[in-house]
Amino acid sequence: MKKLICFDMDNTLINSDKGHFHSYMESIEKFGFKRISYWRFLKLMGMPKEQVVREIIGYGKKENLYKKINDLQAKLIEIKYVHMTKALRGTKRVLKKLKKDYKLAVTSNCSHRTILNLLKSAGINYRLFEVIVGNDDVRISKPAPSEIRKASKILHTRASYVVGDSIYDIMAAKRAKVKVISVLTGHYSREDLKRRRPDYIVSSLRQLPRLLKKIENES
Ligand SMILES: [Mg+2]
Secondary structure, rough: OOOEEEEOOEOOEEEOHHHHHHHHHHHHHOOOOOOOOOOHOOOOOOOOOHHHHHHHOOOOOOOHHHHHHHHHHHHHHHHHHHHOOOOOOOOOHHHHHHHHOHHHHHHHHOHHHHHHHHHHHHHOOHHHHOEOOOHOOOOOOOOOOOHHHHHHHOOOOOOEEEEOOOOHHHHHHHHHHHHEEEOOOOOOOOHHHHOOOOOEEEHHHHHHHHHHHHHHHHH
8 A cells, every 4th residue: 555645735735835924914014013024024924923923912812813814814814815936946846756756744833825825826736735734624734633533534544654844743743742854944954853863854845755765775
């Protein structure tokens, strides 16, 4: 049976930093809060979305407010900023190659619909993936293991690898007891990632086929 690989989306398969930034800023401004700098924002990428908003507008506000800001952000990125999304170099080629030997899944903290829209805008065929799990498909998102577990459950296949750029991907994979391969295409340095003890670190997705071959040959 083919093994299952769960991919994070943002900064693993695609770059959508600008779209996320502009949609978050527009949303928080609509609710009367001040923008933050792009550089400060980038450090928040990969966190659960409710936490991103808390970091921007402050903790201790009404629960409903965080949700409203997130809902508007999700709408804005799809309607207004989706075109700012690009596939990372080599992603399409690598996915097609891996598809021959593995089952592929997307497990992301974006909503299911945002994932489909961003992949489409990046020119990545969503049919390459056997399953797509977004934050609205589970009760708690990464760093909880729910998205990974849900993909495994739907496909009746235990995930063999998680691939992602952030420390939250590592935390989620560890909780799901799945091997984790970190990529350096996000905003986390090798040192940041190393501290969380991923099983492997590669510079980008393009090194993944060779690494997987090596791991499989050794086992
Ligand atoms: Mg990511």
